[in-house]
Amino acid sequence: xxxxxxxxxxxxxxxxxxxxxxxxxxxxxxxxxxxxxxxxxxxxxxxxxxxxxxxxxxxxxxxxxxxxxxxxxxxxxxxxxxxxxxxxxxxxxxxxxxxxxxxxxxxxxxxxxxxxxxxxxxxxxxxxxxxxxxxxxxxxxxxxxxxxxxxxxxxxxxxxxxxxxxxxxxxxxxxxxxxxxxxxxxxxxxxxxxxxxxxxxxxxxxxxxxxxxxxxxxxxxxxxxxxxxxxxxxxxxxxxxxxxxxxxxxxxxxxxxxxxxxxxxxxxxxxxxxxxxxxxxxxxxxxxxxxxxxxxxxxxxxxxxxxxxxxxxxxxxxxxxxxxxxxxxxxxxxxxxxxxxxxxxxxxxxxxxxxxxxxxxxxxxxxxxxxxxxxxxxxxxxxxxxxxxxxxxxxxxxxxxxxxxxxxxxxxxxxxxxxxxxxxxxxxxxxxxxxxxxxxxxxxxxxxxxxxxxxxxxxxxxxxxxxxxxxxxxxxxx
Ligand code: ADP
Numbered sequence: 001x002x003x004x005x006x007x008x009x010x011x012x013x014x015x016x017x018x019x020x021x022x023x024x025x026x027x028x029x030x031x032x033x034x035x036x037x038x039x040x041x042x043x044x045x046x047x048x049x050x051x052x053x054x055x056x057x058x059x060x061x062x063x064x065x066x067x068x069x070x071x072x073x074x075x076x077x078x079x080x081x082x083x084x085x086x087x088x089x090x091x092x093x094x095x096x097x098x099x100x101x102x103x104x105x106x107x108x109x110x111x112x113x114x115x116x117x118x119x120x121x122x123x124x125x126x127x128x129x130x131x132x133x134x135x136x137x138x139x140x141x142x143x144x145x146x147x148x149x150x151x152x153x154x155x156x157x158x159x160x161x162x163x164x165x166x167x168x169x170x171x172x173x174x175x176x177x178x179x180x181x182x183x184x185x186x187x188x189x190x191x192x193x194x195x196x197x198x199x200x201x202x203x204x205x206x207x208x209x210x211x212x213x214x215x216x217x218x219x220x221x222x223x224x225x226x227x228x229x230x231x232x233x234x235x236x237x238x239x240x241x242x243x244x245x246x247x248x249x250x251x252x253x254x255x256x257x258x259x260x261x262x263x264x265x266x267x268x269x270x271x272x273x274x275x276x277x278x279x280x281x282x283x284x285x286x287x288x289x290x291x292x293x294x295x296x297x298x299x300x301x302x303x304x305x306x307x308x309x310x311x312x313x314x315x316x317x318x319x320x321x322x323x324x325x326x327x328x329x330x331x332x333x334x335x336x337x338x339x340x341x342x343x344x345x346x347x348x349x350x351x352x353x354x355x356x357x358x359x360x361x362x363x364x365x366x367x368x369x370x371x372x373x374x375x376x377x378x379x380x381x382x383x384x385x386x387x388x389x390x391x392x393x394x395x396x397x398x399x400x401x402x403x404x405x406x407x408x409x410x411x412x413x414x415x416x417x418x419x420x421x422x423x424x425x426x427x428x429x430x431x432x433x434x435x436x437x438x439x440x441x442x443x444x445x446x447x448x449x450x451x452x453x454x455x456x457x458x459x460x461x462x463x464x465x466x467x468x469x470x471x472x473x474x475x476x477x478x
Contacts, residue, residue, distance in 0.1 A: 002036040002117040004095065004110075004136035006081070007250075008358070009046045010037070012095060013301060014247065014382050015134055015164045018214070021250040024077035025464035031471065034124060036117050038090040038109075039071055039083035048073055050083065057084075057119040060150075061112050062178045068116055070123070082124075084116045096136075100333075107172035110200065111179045114139035118151055126153060128475045131160040131467075135170030138204030139180070145207045146186050158474045161208035163201070165379050166222050166229045167305060170200030194230065205234050210474050211242045212467075214380035215401030219244030227377050245467060246404055247380040248460030254365070254386045261362035266391075268454035271447070274366065274391055281367025285326050285351035293324045294440060296433070297368030297392065299361045299383055302331035302339075302354075307374035307397060309335065313426035315342045315350065321437065325350040326368065328360050365390040370436050374421075374429045378402045384418070388453030393446075394418035395432045405458065409439060409449055417453040 005011050007020030023033045037043065044050065050071035059066045068086035075081050084090070089109045097103050114132075117140045121127060132140050141159035144151055177187055177198060187193045192203040205211055213219045219242055221227040223235045235242060253259075256274070257267045263280035266273030275291060282289045296318075300306045308327075311318075312335065318325065327339050327350075336354045343352040353360060365371070371387035373396040380401030384394040388406075396402040398420040409416030421432035440446045471477075 001033060001131045001133070002114075002137040002140055003133035004038060004113070006035060006037055006075075008253075009048065010040050010042045010095060013165075014214070014380060017250065017382055018162075018164065018247055019133065021248060021460045022464060022467070023079045024075065025248065025460035026467060027077055027079055028461065029464050029468045031464075031468055034080040034082060034127075035075070036082045036084065036120050038113050039085035040090045040095055041092055042095070043083055044071075044091070053082070053123075055120070055123045057116060057123075059086075059112055059115045059119060060181050061108060061115070062181065066112055068112075070120060082120055084113060084120065086112060086116070089113075106170075107176040107198070108179050110136050110170065111139060111176075113137065115143055118143060118154060121154055121157065126157060128156075128477075129158045129160065129471055131162065131471075132204060132208070133162045134164050135168060135200040135204070138170060138200045140204075141207040141209075142182070142186075142192070142203040146182055158210075159208045160210045160212060160470065160474065161204040163205075163211065163213045163222070163379070165305075166201070166213075166227070166231060167377075169194075169202065169229065169231070172198045172200075174198055199231075202231055202234055205231065205238060209241065210470060211235075211238055212470065213242070213244050215246045215404045216244035217403045218377075218379045218400035221377065221400060243470065244404075245463055245470075246401060246458070247382065247385075248463040249382065249385045249389065249458045251389070251459060254362075254389060256366055256390050259362055259366065261359045262366040263363070266366075268391070268451045271391060271450070277363065277366035278369070279367075281326065281363050282324065284363065285353075286348070287324050287326065287351055288348045290324070293322055294370060294437065295368045296323055296325045296370045296372055297364040298325070298327040298329065298372050299364050300327075300329045300373070302329040302335040304332070305376055305378075307376045307424060307429075308339075310374045310424065310426045310429050311372060312338050312342070314430045315346075317430060318433065319346055319349055323349075323437075326364055327352045328355070328357065328364055330354050330356055365392055368392045369440070370395055370433070372429075372433070373397065373402060374424075375399060375402060376424050381405070385458045388417050388456050389458075391450040391454050393436060393449055393453065395429070395436055396420055397424065397429075398422050410435060415452070416449060417456060418449075 005016035007016040264273035264276035339352040378400040406418040421428040
């Protein structure tokens with residue numbers, strides 16, 4: 001498996017969570033899996049011990065040959081991790097950029113990475129299958145097939161490409177094409193060319209033997225112009241090999257029964273600890289410590305995708321109700337400023353933390369009553385699945401993995417775990433939140449919804465079995 005993030009060592013979002021959990025779950029189903037990552041500075045400084053391997057690899061990048069070494073460690077569950085260490089590329093403070101700008105040589109860095117992955121496969125002794133994630137590793141299946149002459153020993157390797165978010169494609173100007181060492185005939189509309197640029201993800205989608213994305217609904221949505229980001233045509237063309245497998249939750253990390261980051265543990269049988277978590281969160285955030293205020297939580301990248309501008313629009317009206325709002329997130333500077341200003345205007349009622357802080361993310365999941373995810377699109381989304389486990393009722397937009405993982409209380413009485421709304425508007429969000437408030441007045445019903453969510457099972461074991469079935473099918477071992 002090749003990717004660029006792995007929680008908790010290097011993570012900017014859900015991709016890291018998946019790599020942090022799926023390999024171990026796969027191993028438990030009997031798959032012999034190893035993970036390959038770039039040796040980012042963050043990995044080397046994570047405190048984990050790495051041993052050098054004796055492997056010295058040479059990778060063609062344009063007309064140069066770049067030398068690299070490979071570090072090794074063993075992850076929990078006995079999964080080997082190999083990190084490709086090439087000084088000029090990965091030993092930097094950021095993964096993809098710094099100070100809000102991408103590194104100017106990202107094309108070169110990840111061309112190098114994808115080729116280096118193939119060199120590591122050789123050293124590992126030709127595996128049956130290479131599973132790559134997102135644009136950062138998407139060129140590996142491309143090189144394997146489009147440059148097959150260089151990799152005859154890997155000809156039998158089958159490939160799977162997983163798309164975690166179609167909004168990030170690895171798009172670079174065509175003057176970088178020489179870095180790939182591929183024939184120009186692959187730079188066409190039918191190949192890696194995309195509006196006169198190079199598109200890494202498109203390459204992966206075209207050359208992988210199978211494509212997956214992280215929820216069944218998103219697998220359908222990305223075949224439409226609305227959610228296809230220009231690649232819906234390619235995805236329709238490849239619909240026969242495209243499936244959606246909903247991500248799982250790492251309950252070792254995200255479970256209020258044994259979460260070391262929260263003020264008190266609790267479970268669906270005994271919810272008293274949740275009140276303590278709420279009071280602790282209110283105090284830590286500078287909100288009035290008020291058990292009766294309904295506390296709404298948000299943990300999110302502040303990006304257009306996440307629909308937080310819809311929330312921004314309704315904050316003044318929302319705060320006319322007996323609610324408090326806490327927001328943890330970072331990203332878009334306009335949204336950061338807007339949420340900061342709204343919090344300053346509503347002291348004690350609304351608090352915003354502009355940072356990336358895993359501990360606070362856990363505390364918000366545990367301490368909130370309601371969790372908001374008004375995403376415009378959401379490939380899978382993890383926080384809604386974390387929320388239900390913490391008895392924090394999610395209000396979500398019915399898209400992608402949010403549609404697949406949350407059952408609306410009013411649509412399915414007796415089965416519901418949250419509230420869903422359709423239109424991407426502040427009004428629709430507010431209506432869904434009001435439906436939650438209406439239910440919350442009935443304490444027994446509200447508890448029933450909380451408990452149902454807490455008992456739902458989104459464990460990785462289920463997802464791992466689905467991946468295993470796919471692997472078996474494409475390697476012919478089914
Ligand atoms: P995405 O990958 O699109 O950002 P997901 O819901 O799939 O969204 O995963 C987001 C992950 O990142 C979750 O584990 C969430 O808790 C975490 N996260 C997002 N923003 C922050 C933040 N500001 N601080 C801490 N964790 C965050």
